[in-house]
Amino acid sequence: MASDAFDPQTDYPLGSRRPELVSTPSGMPLDEVTLDAARAGSLTADDVRATPQTLRHQAAVARAAGRGPLADNLERAAELAAVPDDELLEIYTALRPGRSSVAELDGWAARLDAHGARETAAFVREAAAAYVERGLLRDTAES
Amino acid sequence: MTGENGRFVSRAAKELRREMLVSPAPELGLVAANGPNDPEPELVIESGVVTRMDGRAAADFDVIDRFVVAHGLDLEIARGAMQLPDETIARMLVDVDVPRADLVRLARGLTPAKLARVAGMLDPVELMFALKKLRARRAPANQAHVTNLKESPALLAADAAEAAARGFAELETTVGVARYAPLNAIALLVGSQTGRPGVMTQCAVEERRNLELAINGLVTYAETLSVYGTEPVFVDGDDTPWSKSFLGAAYASRGVKVRFTSGTGSEALMGCAQGMSMLYLEARCVAVVRAAGSQGVQNGSISCVALVLSLPGGSRAILAENVIAAWLDLEVASGNDAIASHSAIRKTAKLMGQFLPGTDFVTSGYSVMPRHDNTFGGGNYDADDLDEWLTIQRDWQVDGGIEPVAEGEVTRIRAKAARAIQAVFEVLGLPPVTDAEVEAATSGYDSNDMPDRDRATDVEAADDALARKVSGLDVALALDSRGFTDVAEAIVGMQRQRVCADYLQTSAVIDRDGLVRSAVNDPNAYLGPGTGYRLEGERWELLQALPHVVDATRLGTAPDGRVAPLAEAREAARGGDPAEVVIAVGPAFGDEIRETIAGLDHGDVVAAIVDGVRDAGGVPRIVRVRRVADVAFIAHDGAQLSGSGVALGIQSKGTAVIHRADLQPLDNLELFGMSPLYSLESYRAMGRNAAGYALGQRVGPVPTELDNFARTKLIVRTTLLHARETHAVEADAPAVDLELRAAPVS
Incomplete structure (x- = not known):
C-alpha cells in the first residue's frame, strides 16, 4: 500500500524501499533514470542529482537514527541544492579564515536567505560571530 | 662502547633502525596519549549554557570548543554522562552486554577530554574489543588507492577494475599534475564499474575541482576535508570548523558522500600542539567532525603515522583514536595507508589493531599497484603484498575486505577495462589510447611497462573535458555506443544512486546489486559470540580459496602409467x-x-x-x-x-x-x-x-x-x-x- 507519507524509520533506502518518492530536479521519476532515457536524450547530466526533497528525506532518516548533526548537515545540503555552483564555492571561500568582514559574511547570509536557505544563513551568521571573537575576519585595517 | 658486539651491529643494520624513536616531549606535543598537560575533563552548564569545558572558560573558547559546544555536545545527555566515573565508562566500552547504541548515545554528552581520558584507559586488546563493538556498519570493508606515475588512463582503468573485482568498496585516485583530474576520474569510473558495479570512487584534488568532478557525476565521494585539533593549526590549514562544515554540506547537496580526515600527530608536525597529547587533540578533531555533520572520518594518524610510532604507546594511541571516532558514531576509514614502518614485522603488528576487530574501511587506501606507482606517497601495503594480506585473512578467519581472484579472471577484467577506456577516449575525442597501452595495462607489472603518452596533449584534453563538462552520462553513452553496455548500465546505476542519495548515510557502501548498505539498514549489532558479523558460509569459502591453494587429497599421488622401480x-x-x-x-x-x-x-x-x-x-x-x-x-x-x-x-x-x-x-x-x-x-x-x-x-x-x-x-x-x-x-x-x-x- 503505497502512501506519500514518508517514514524515516522504515523507508530507507529510498532507492529500493520508496523509489516512487524519488525524482530528479526536473521531475523525472527515479525508475526512468535509465540508459534508455540517456540514449533517447530525455535524461541530461544536470538533471542527475538529488532534489531538496530527497535530501530532506535523508535528513529525516539520519535524525531518526539519532544522528542530529548529520541530519542538520543534510538539511543544509537540501537548502544548498538550489544554490548555483559558483556561489557555493564563493561562500565556502568567504568562510575561510581571514577572507571576510562581518558585513561580507552578513551579505552572504542574506543571499542564502534569499535562496530560502535559512538554516545555512544562520550558520554563516554564527560563524561571523565566532570569527569576531577569535580574530578570524579579514584584516580591514587598511580599508 | 657501541659498535663492537656483532649482534648489536647486525641489528643496527636492519631496516627498522632507519626509523627514529624519541622520548616524549609533551611541551612539543610529542606524547601519544595521557599527556601531563591534557586538561581534566570538565563541563559546567549554567542556565542551559556551557560556561566551562575541559579547562577553559567560555570566554576563552577557541573555534573548536565553540563549534563542538554549538553543534556537537548534547547537553541533556552530558548532564548525566559527565558525572560518570572514567572507570565506569571504560568498563562499559568492553562490557559485551552494553550495546553499541547505549555507548553511542553516551558519547554525545562527553567532552573531548573525557573521550580521550576514557579511551586512554584501555589496553590494546580492550581497544580492539571496543572497536569491534563500536564499528558502525555490520560488515567491514576496504578502500583502494589507484594511481600511477605516468597517469596512464589504461593502467588506471585496469587497476581500478582489478581493485573492484577484488572486493574493494571504494577506490581513491589522485593526480601528480592537478590538471589531469577529469581524465583520472573518468578512468577510475570506467574501471571501477567494469570490475564491479556499485564501487564508489573519488579523485583527491583541490576542493573546487573536486566539486566540479562531482557535479559532473564523475566521482561519488570525497575524503579531502581535513580538520585539526588546535585553532592555530586549523587556521594554518586555511579553514575553520564552519568553512569545513559548509563545504561538507555543499558536497552533500551535489550528492557526494563526504568523509573528513584527521589523525594524531598532525598538530605536533605543524608545530602547534599547545603542549597537548596527540590523542586528546584527535578527540577534539573527531568531536568537530561529528559536530560538522560528517557521516564519517578517515583517521588513524594517516600521513603522520611514523611520527606517532616514534613515541611510546604510539600504536595504542592510533587504535584509541579509531575507537573514539567509532564511539562518536562515525564511519571510520582506519588509516594503514601511509607507510608506517620500514619493518614488515612492525607495520603488520600495528595493522592488527584495526584488522582483527574490523573497521568500516580497514585501510584508507590499499595500494592495488606496486608501491612506486602510488602517488599518494603511501603504499603501506601494495600489489606485491596481496598474497600476504589474503593469507592473513585466511589464517585468522577475518574479513579484511579483499577477495582472492584467479589470474585468468584478473587478466580478463583488466583487458576489458583497458579496452573500455580506450573506447571512451575515442568516442569523447580525447587523446587516443593505443592497443599497445591496452596490452601493457592488462598484463604489465607497473607504469614502467606502459608506453609513454604525450602528456602535454593529455592535460590540454583534460582542461577541455572539464570545460565541456564531460559527465558520467557522456561516459556511459560512449561505452554503450561501443558495445560496453553492461559497464554503461553500471555507470547509469551510479547516477541513479546520486539521485536517491542513500549513500549519504553513515558508513554507506553499495553492493553489486545496487543496494546501499549503511549503518542505518545494515548496522553492527555485535553483542558477543554468535552475534554480529562473522566470517562464515559462502564468504568464508571465498576468502579461504586462494588461487594457489593445493588440494590436499591430490598431493603426492603416484604418477599414472610409470613402471614401479x-x-x-x-x-x-x-x-x-x-x-x-x-x-x-x-x-x-x-x-x-x-x-x-x-x-x-x-x-x-x-x-x-x-x-x-x-x-x-x-x-x-x-x-x-x-x-x-x-x-x-x-x-x-x-x-x-x-x-x-x-x-x-x-x-x-x-x-x-x-x-x-x-x-x-x-x-x-x-x-x-x-x-x-x-x-x-x-x-x-x-x-x-x-x-x-x-x-x-x-x-x-x-x-x-x-x-x-x-x-x-x-x-x-x-x-x-x-x-x-x-x-x-x-x-x-x-x-x-x-x-x-x-x-x-x-
Missing part, C-alpha cells in the same frame, strides 16, 4: 651372510609414492644406497617392511632380517636411519632426518656407512646441512606423504624381498 620377489627370511646389509623401505616406497620430499626418484635413491653399500664392501639386499610406517621400526625390522644385523631403513619421504638388530627400536646408529636436503650422493654415503657398521669399520657420520625453514616449507608435504605411507601399512603382513628393476623407465 621395485618388484616384490618373496617373503623375506633372515639372511646368513655376515656382510649383508638390508635396505628396508617403507610400505608405500616406490609404489604409491615414487619420490622423496626432495623430489628424488625412489629407484635412483635405492640404486645410490646399493652403490654405497657395495662401495664399502657390503652385500646389499632390499626388503619392504609392510607392517609399520615409522622409520625406526622399518629399520629395526630390516636389521632383524639382515645377515650382519645392520640395516638402513628409509621412508618414502626420504628420512632414513641405520639400525642394528640388538638395539632398542627407538635407538639407532645414525639418523638422517633432513630428508628435503639429501642428494643421491647423501644416500650413497648412507649406504657406505651402513656397510661400514656391518663390517666393523670406523665410520664418520654422514655430513648433513641444516635448513631451519625446511619444516615450515615442507611440513604439509611431509604430513601428506606420511599419511599415504601410513595408509599403505598392512598390520600383519611380513616383510618381502624386493628386486631393483634394471633402470628407471623414463
